[in-house]
Amino acid sequence: MSALTQAQAAEFLYREALMLDRFDFDAWLDLYTPDCLFWMPAWRDDGTQTDDPDRELSLIYYRGRRNLEDRVQRIRSGFSVASTVMPRVAHMVGNVLATPDGQGQVRLDSSFIVNVQDVRTNRSHAYFGRYEHELRLEDGGWKISQKVIRLMNDVVPTMLDVYGI
Amino acid sequence: MMKRFALGDLVDDRPKDGVFRVNRALFRDAALFDLEMKHVFEGGWVFVGLSTQAENPHDYFTGFIGRVPIIVSRDGAGELRCFVNACPHKGVRLVQKLCGNARRHVCPYHSWTFDSAGANKNIKWAKSGCYGAGFDDDNHDLASVARFGEYRGFLFASLNPNVPSLEEHLGEARKLLDLVADKSPEGVELVPGRVCFTYAANWKMQLENCSDQYHFTSTHPSFIRILDQRGKEQAAEVVQSTLGAADFWQEGASGITGGTMSFDHGHVLNWGVMPVSSAQPDFERAEDLAERHGVAKRNWMFNMRNLTVFPNLQVAENASSQMRVIRPLAPNLTEMQTWCIAPRGESAQARAFRIRQYEDFFNPTGMATPDDTVCYEEAQYGMAEQERPWLQGHARGLAASVEGGNDYADMIDLKPARSVLADAQLCDESLFSSYYRAWAARMAEVLA
Numbered sequence: 079m080s081a082l083t084q085a086q087a088a089e090f091l092y093r094e095a096l097m098l099d100r101f102d103f104d105a106w107l108d109l110y111t112p113d114c115l116f117w118m119p120a121w122r123d124d125g126t127q128t129d130d131p132d133r134e135l136s137l138i139y140y141r142g143r144r145n146l147e148d149r150v151q152r153i154r155s156g157f158s159v160a161s162t163v164m165p166r167v168a169h170m171v172g173n174v175l176a177t178p179d180g181q182g183q184v185r186l187d188s189s190f191i192v193n194v195q196d197v198r199t200n201r202s203h204a205y206f207g208r209y210e211h212e213l214r215l216e217d218g219g220w221k222i223s224q225k226v227i228r229l230m231n232d233v234v235p236t237m238l239d240v241y242g243i
Numbered sequence: 244m245m246k247r248f249a250l251g252d253l254v255d256d257r258p259k260d261g262v263f264r265v266n267r268a269l270f271r272d273a274a275l276f277d278l279e280m281k282h283v284f285e286g287g288w289v290f291v292g293l294s295t296q297a298e299n300p301h302d303y304f305t306g307f308i309g310r311v312p313i314i315v316s317r318d319g320a321g322e323l324r325c326f327v328n329a330c331p332h333k334g335v336r337l338v339q340k341l342c343g344n345a346r347r348h349v350c351p352y353h354s355w356t357f358d359s360a361g362a363n364k365n366i367k368w369a370k371s372g373c374y375g376a377g378f379d380d381d382n383h384d385l386a387s388v389a390r391f392g393e394y395r396g397f398l399f400a401s402l403n404p405n406v407p408s409l410e411e412h413l414g415e416a417r418k419l420l421d422l423v424a425d426k427s428p429e430g431v432e433l434v435p436g437r438v439c440f441t442y443a444a445n446w447k448m449q450l451e452n453c454s455d456q457y458h459f460t461s462t463h464p465s466f467i468r469i470l471d472q473r474g475k476e477q478a479a480e481v482v483q484s485t486l487g488a489a490d491f492w493q494e495g496a497s498g499i500t501g502g503t504m505s506f507d508h509g510h511v512l513n514w515g516v517m518p519v520s521s522a523q524p525d526f527e528r529a530e531d532l533a534e535r536h537g538v539a540k541r542n543w544m545f546n547m548r549n550l551t552v553f554p555n556l557q558v559a560e561n562a563s564s565q566m567r568v569i570r571p572l573a574p575n576l577t578e579m580q581t582w583c584i585a586p587r588g589e590s591a592q593a594r595a596f597r598i599r600q601y602e603d604f605f606n607p608t609g610m611a612t613p614d615d616t617v618c619y620e621e622a623q624y625g626m627a628e629q630e631r632p633w634l635q636g637h638a639r640g641l642a643a644s645v646e647g648g649n650d651y652a653d654m655i656d657l658k659p660a661r662s663v664l665a666d667a668q669l670c671d672e673s674l675f676s677s678y679y680r681a682w683a684a685r686m687a688e689v690l691a
Binding site: 118119120121122128133135137144145152158198234238239 | 340341342343434435436437438439440441442443462464465466468469472473478479480481578582583591594595598599601602606607608609610612613614616617618620621
């Protein structure tokens with residue numbers, strides 16, 4: 079298995095989305111390589127996003143799965159009031175396009191909508207934007223070596239955690 | 244005029260009796276909110292932005308003073324100006340973009356045109372307009388705000404002309420802005436990338452939380468646990484926190500670990516001792532800063548400092564360096580605009596370190612701020628209680644508050660109106676009274 083069909087690429091993203099919907103965080107973390115990039119840029123102005131994470135601000139910028147493990151630990155800790163009554167989320171992923179880079183990695187472009195029911199306040203909202211995944215074969219399976227989340231509606235109602243994007 | 248609210252019913256300020264209390268109505272009442280917008284936000288000095296947001300001729304950025312849209316524009320001669328962002332013709336918002344560069348601003352509705360100094364340059368088909376004499380007598384330029392001023396790159400404006408000078412309004416708080424601005428001989432700038440969020444609670448929750456040391460270990464234990472763990476492991480992938488090197492918030496710390504200061508016109512500071520250490524991105528300039536400004540002022544630059552310039556600017560130097568602008572939208576809805584504020588000319592490494600620390604703690608997508616904003620919203624539920632209207636959240640430290648400063652203030656010639664020196668567990672709340680006294684002063688004409 080050295081290339082992904084469009085159908086396999088879409089299925090990979092659907093599985094990630096399902097893991098997040100179910101808060102199946104261990105399986106979700108396992109999708110990522112230890113040195114993965116997980117990046118949600120901020121907006122520089124009305125129309126352009128920040129694109130140099132060391133000189134510009136991001137909403138989230140992690141190099142290393144360890145950071146995602148910290149996020150999950152905080153969510154599960156029982157010591158975060160923002161994570162006590164968990165919002166319910168449903169991811170929709172579409173418009174998936176797979177582009178092999180010729181060197182064993184595959185780039186996936188897709189669109190997402192995450193519908194969120196904030197149970198604590200009984201408010202519903204949606205986060206939406208585009209994903210840019212890069213997948214790499216590791217130990218015979220595809221892993222996420224890079225995920226960029228381009229959030230379009232960046233005026234965040236109160237809070238946004240990794241399961242909401 | 245019928246005065247619907249009496250100050251004594253809203254703020255119970257009796258220093259001689261050791262009482263300071265605030266009525267929950269201040270956080271929920273819609274009529275009071277409208278008065279606040281008019282008299283607190285549209286009736287006095289408010290912060291509008293940094294001069295570096297419009298650095299070059301014809302650069303501009305837009306925003307709001309209370310409910311009124313504004314443009315801050317640098318004109319062709321390099322002078323900064325501040326206008327109401329509304330065409331005099333039909334009131335249409337002239338500029339829709341957040342920021343940009345333009346010599347001319349053309350109204351999208353009927354093409355009235357203005358230059359970057361706000362002067363009307365064209366009224367479409369004016370000669371064939373058969374206007375009456377009254378129209379010709381009118382001024383067709385953009386309306387300048389009544390007062391506009393700059394201190395060390397921090398821009399303030401007032402829609403009300405009858406306010407003290409900006410210098411007098413800021414008073415001793417200027418020295419605290421100096422601590423921010425003097426970190427680099429080139430001054431400060433905003434790191435590109437604005438982060439904006441809302442929360443469903445009153446704006447004063449944010450006002451208070453910035454200067455509330457009491458909440459830190461209660462609201463953020465999930466973050467503190469992660470800091471502890473990271474401190475033990477020293478993993479290369481995770482960012483080091485400034486807070487790990489400090490003990491001002493640690494229950495077991497002994498002696499004076501910080502305190503609070505309050506200033507005239509509602510400005511307050513809470514602060515904690517932080518060592519001059521490599522946990523702070525400014526460490527690369529520690530020696531240079533000591534040479535330029537003396538050791539005492541340098542050490543103050545490394546201290547944890549949460550500064551509020553009443554009513555809408557907060558500069559938080561704790562886990563990183565953040566500039567926040569508070570924009571009330573409704574009694575129970577507030578918008579926060581937040582930036583990473585940084586010394587110009589710092590090394591690429593220091594800048595990246597600052598940004599990582601910032602994202603970790605401050606973002607609404609980070610690991611600390613969401614726990615604050617959720618608490619604000621939970622507080623908003625409780626503001627509905629009317630049987631016991633007085634909150635009990637402004638009382639800690641009342642008996643420790645003294646007039647004037649202390650040895651720590653003297654180190655940088657700072658002369659607060661009141662101050663508290665604290666151990667790690669005192670967590671003064673008496674400084675909040677400064678907010679409500681300034682609030683009452685701005686609301687004076689509508690409160691009985």
